[in-house]
Structures are given as structure tokens and as C-alpha cells.
Amino acid sequence: MPALVAARGPGAGTVAGTVEGEQMSIRQRRAVATAVLATSVTVLSACGSGSTASNGASADTFKGKPTGTLNAWAFDNADDVGKARLDYAKGQLGGLDIKLDQTAFDAQKFTTRIASGNVPDVVQMNSQFVATYAAQGLITPVDQCLSTHSVTATDHWYPQVVDDVKYDGKIWAVPQFYQPPAIILNKRVMDAAGVTAADIDTSKPEALIAAAKKMTKASGGNPTTMGFNPVPTGQPGLWLLAFGGKLIGDQGKPALDDPKNAQALTFLKQLVDAQGGWAKIKSFTDSFDVFGDKNQFVKDQVGAEVDAQWYVNVLTPYVKQVDISAVPLKDSSGQPVTAASGTAFVIPAGAKNPAAACAWMLDLTSDAGWMAAGAARAATLKAKPGAINTGLFTGSPSADKSIRSTYVKPSGNAGFDQTINTYYSILPTGKSFGSSPAGQQIQTEITNAIASALLGEKSPADALKAAQDASMQAYTKVVK
Known part of the structure; x- marks a missing residue:
């Protein structure tokens, strides 16, 4: 079947560019869901009840200049857009040593790593997973991360994108984008x-x-x-x-x-x-x-x-x-x-460098980070005569507007232009x-x-x- 996946795809502007969704069989989906629940419940029992670890984040957790080493996981197959954002964030964070595990996210591996104490600082995952881990105290809410960096979630992202990663009155992830x-x-x-x-x-x-x-x-x-x-x-x-x-x-x-x-x-x-x-x-x-x-x-x-x-x-x-x-x-x-749907960035409970994780994932999803991605995509398309720039759908209204006004120009094909405009027109209507x-x-x-x-x-x-x-x-x- 054609993959109806708002999460990822060629030219999606994601850090990871692989396709998922319809291409995953029903049997595979069932196996993934079982792994998420069974392994997570086991980890929850080992960690104790409730979400004490994840709810303990304070403003001080995310203050200060990011230093040391940042370990990030599930950034597989970055395309030109993803690489541009990674380069932008690295440039903003000076001497931070960023180490990427570029393998795909795996639910069982994630919960096993938390149980063993081998915890990455940032993980990219499907937003549908976020509340599962939030309810079990396996990830840290990011409300204080956002406030420390003066980011108002519903100003920076579409409200429906934020709603995908909210649970029990808290925001548990930094949304990456959505493609309607x-x-x-x-x-x-x-x-x-x-x-x-x-x-x-x-x-x-x-x-x-x-x-x-x-x-x-x-x-x-x-x-x-x-x-x-x-x-x-x-x-x-x-x-x-x-x-x-x-x-x-x-x-x-x-x-x-x-x-x-x-x-x-x-x-x-x-x-x-x-x-x-x-x-x-x-x-x-x-x-x-x-x-x-x-x-x-x-x-x-x-x-x-x-x-x-x-x-x-x-x-x-x-x-x-x-x-x-x-x-x-x-x-x-x-x-x-x-x-609205897509991937998001989370900070696992027990992350060793949450301050760096917070700053890094906000740089990746900042308007400036997305504009760097827009420039990279424009450069890629310039090398392909006749290529059409369809824009980048980021999850951020301001970034979408800037990229569209800067890079999305009439292509000379009325049908494609109308199609591109239709997708832009429905962004605010997402649920x-x-x-x-x-x-x-x-x-x-x-x-x-x-x-x-x-x-x-x-x-x-x-x-x-x-x-x-x-x-x-x-x-x-x-x-x-």
C-alpha cells in the first residue's frame, strides 16, 4: 500500500528519513505494541511505582551552558534536511561532544536500556509512544526545559502537535513536525x-x-x-x-x-x-x-x-x-x-546530561534550525534542473511560513502548485x-x-x- 505516514518520508525534513507506517504489517505492529507494554511494565516494576523519577525535573535541571557529552539515539538515515539541522545544533552548542547512535528506535531496546542504566540523553520516537512511557516514569517531562529556554509550546508549535505529546497535564516531548x-x-x-x-x-x-x-x-x-x-x-x-x-x-x-x-x-x-x-x-x-x-x-x-x-x-x-x-x-x-502525528524527542528518566539534551533538541526544532534545513533542501534541488520545492512541514507555524515564503515559488506546473497550496492550507485544521x-x-x-x-x-x-x-x-x- 502507499504509505500514509505523517511521521516520516522522503523529503520530510526529519532527522531520520526512513519510511514507516503502512509498510509495517499488522503482525509486526502487534509485536511492537506487545514489546512496548510487556517490557515497559517489567521496567516499571523494577523502578518502583508511579513516575517519581520523571516528575522530579526542576528548572535547575535544564539551566547552565551545555557541556560534556550528549548521547542521542534513533537518528537513523538522516537526509539533507536532517543533516543540516544536526549541523546547526552542533554549531550552537560549542564544545558539546555529541555522540549519535544512528540505529532505529526499538521499543524493547529502549526499556531494556533504562532498566540496565545505559540511558541515552535524547531519544527520537513516534509520538504515539510518548504517553506510554510518561505514565510509567520512563521519560522526563519537558515543561521546565521549555520554560528555561523561554519557549511557549503552543506559540512555537501547532496546538494539535503539542496535544499529541501531552499527558496528565504535562508536556513529555519536543515535537518535531507534522505532515498532514x-x-x-x-x-x-x-x-x-x-x-x-x-x-x-x-x-x-x-x-x-x-x-x-x-x-x-x-x-x-x-x-x-x-x-x-x-x-x-x-x-x-x-x-x-x-x-x-x-x-x-x-x-x-x-x-x-x-x-x-x-x-x-x-x-x-x-x-x-x-x-x-x-x-x-x-x-x-x-x-x-x-x-x-x-x-x-x-x-x-x-x-x-x-x-x-x-x-x-x-x-x-x-x-x-x-x-x-x-x-x-x-x-x-x-x-x-x-x-497530526509524527516523531518527537524525549529525555529518558536517568539521563546523565538533561541540560544538554534540552538545549540540543530545542535547537534542532528552532526556526533557525529549520531555516538551515530549508537552505539545504533548496541547494539540493538547485542541482536538479526542473525540481520542485514543496516546502518543509515542521510542526512550527512560524518556521513553515518562513520556509514557504523564502523557498516555495511557482513551479510552472499549475497542478503541482495547487497541490502544494492545498497541503499548506490544511495545516491549521489538524486534530x-x-x-x-x-x-x-x-x-x-x-x-x-x-x-x-x-x-x-x-x-x-x-x-x-x-x-x-x-x-x-x-x-x-x-x-x-
Whole structure:
């Protein structure tokens, strides 16, 4: 499936540039979630009850000039944008000795390292993990870090991005960015079927299903063009938000059995059934050359598709081979809606150099750090004649505005320009999925529920009930 991942992707502007999300199988997601919960609970027992260690941070913890050695982990595969930010932060911190462990984040390894006392000073992780570790005292809240450096979270970052890393009234991580999903339109396929951009309206489910059906083509009973690809298991919470549902309720409790979630799953089931059924669609979309010369827009294998902003970067080399534009997803009232998610920086409990960790991760996410990244990306694109600068989506409104005004110029291709503008326009409309001590388990269970409902193995309501029960078991293991 095309990876609907607001967390990472080519050109995402992240420190780590690898892709995750849809490419992780349901079985792998379940294994990750189990590792997070089982290993974390073990570590919690070893450390004692509650979050005493993490709640002990004071303003003095983060004062003073950063010195000594900073150990940072999970900064794998940095691209030009990531390297520019790393260089900028290093330059700001003078004699600080920065040592990077450039392996990918691993939940079991993280909790094992904390239990053994081999604790890094900064870790980059998916924001969905943050509340799990916060509830168990395995990371340090960063409120005092921010105030020491005169950073007001909701001024520097979009509020929905901050909400992803808040739990129990505290901020537990420094957000890195967010890249909102929208719908990329393949105008060749749409024109051939007599479908317009106005027909791709998620606030009008019946009309959208009819438009998808008109664009769908098959050969021998198997799809050759999918009219509308909702990428339902790529970022499942997105569809719940669009229908007014939710993943997480008060105090971080799972809310997968919300009645509006069942409406979302019922719609998705109707949508995929109108295009050949989930089994055939999944097989078809798994064959897409998502990052290659024969991607689904070049080959006209989709009429419209939900994608995070970074996928526009993937399509830019094929500007002469595709004909695209974009529209936002809309909620039931017709208002644009998108979702915040991504990676964040945390300071583990027991970190030996929290003052340096605080200063370093704030430099990485400062406007100046992002402008250095913007300059690096512009230089990279300058070496590629005809390349299109789609901007960097940072999680910070001021940085986004500065990068856009400085580097994002008319490309000469009206469709790409309109697509880029659409993604910028929906940044303020993003909603947080919320944060929960069972956040990763919730993501795993809702993905399982959607797959089960789409395959017809369970009704939407029954699939959601099973997901809710499993998520609550995970929640109660952490919150006692």
C-alpha cells in the first residue's frame, strides 16, 4: 500500500528519513505494541511505582551552558534536511561532544536500556509512544526545559502537535513536525471517467462512493485502476476523525467503541466493496511501485488517493508524467480535517546530561534550525534542473511560513502548485489523535479492526468492540 505516514518520508525534513507506517504489517505492529507494554511494565516494576523519577525535573535541571557529552539515539538515515539541522545544533552548542547512535528506535531496546542504566540523553520516537512511557516514569517531562529556554509550546508549535505529546497535564516531548494527509487527485483518470474535484468530497459519502466506482477499472475480475484509495490501514485514526469519532477519550482511555467510529468503518467497507472488495484491493495496491518510475500516478492505477504531504516530493521527479491536483478531506459538516502525528524527542528518566539534551533538541526544532534545513533542501534541488520545492512541514507555524515564503515559488506546473497550496492550507485544521498510555496498542487494534471489518470477518461494531477490549486491557496494565 502507499504509505500514509505523517511521521516520516522522503523529503520530510526529519532527522531520520526512513519510511514507516503502512509498510509495517499488522503482525509486526502487534509485536511492537506487545514489546512496548510487556517490557515497559517489567521496567516499571523494577523502578518502583508511579513516575517519581520523571516528575522530579526542576528548572535547575535544564539551566547552565551545555557541556560534556550528549548521547542521542534513533537518528537513523538522516537526509539533507536532517543533516543540516544536526549541523546547526552542533554549531550552537560549542564544545558539546555529541555522540549519535544512528540505529532505529526499538521499543524493547529502549526499556531494556533504562532498566540496565545505559540511558541515552535524547531519544527520537513516534509520538504515539510518548504517553506510554510518561505514565510509567520512563521519560522526563519537558515543561521546565521549555520554560528555561523561554519557549511557549503552543506559540512555537501547532496546538494539535503539542496535544499529541501531552499527558496528565504535562508536556513529555519536543515535537518535531507534522505532515498532514490530504487527497491527491489523478486528473487523467478523473477526466476520462467524467469525475470532477467536487465529486471527491468525503463529507458526501454516497457521492464519493459513486465517483470511485465510476473511475474503477478491472480485468478478469481484478482491479487495474482503483477509483479512490482511502489507504484505510495506513493512518486509520484519520477516518475516525473525519466522521467525528475518536481513538482516545478522557484521561487517555481508549475510545474505539465510539458509535461514530462504526459509521467510519461502515463507509470504508462500502467504499472498498464498490471497487472490488478489500482482498483484491489490498493485493493490487501492494503491487504499486510507490517510490519508483512506475508509481500509481504515472501508471494511472488510482483516480484519487489519501497521502501525507511528503508524497508530493516523491511525485516531483515525474512532473511531466503525471497530472495531479489535491483536495482536503472534509468532516461531515464540510470543513477540512486532517491529523497530526509524527516523531518527537524525549529525555529518558536517568539521563546523565538533561541540560544538554534540552538545549540540543530545542535547537534542532528552532526556526533557525529549520531555516538551515530549508537552505539545504533548496541547494539540493538547485542541482536538479526542473525540481520542485514543496516546502518543509515542521510542526512550527512560524518556521513553515518562513520556509514557504523564502523557498516555495511557482513551479510552472499549475497542478503541482495547487497541490502544494492545498497541503499548506490544511495545516491549521489538524486534530490530535490524543495521547494514551496504551497509544501504540490502540493503533495496532484499530488497524486490526479495520482490516477485519473490510474483509467481512466481523461487523464494524463487533470489530471495534474487540479492539476496545484489547486496548483497555493494555491501558489497565499501565494505569493502576
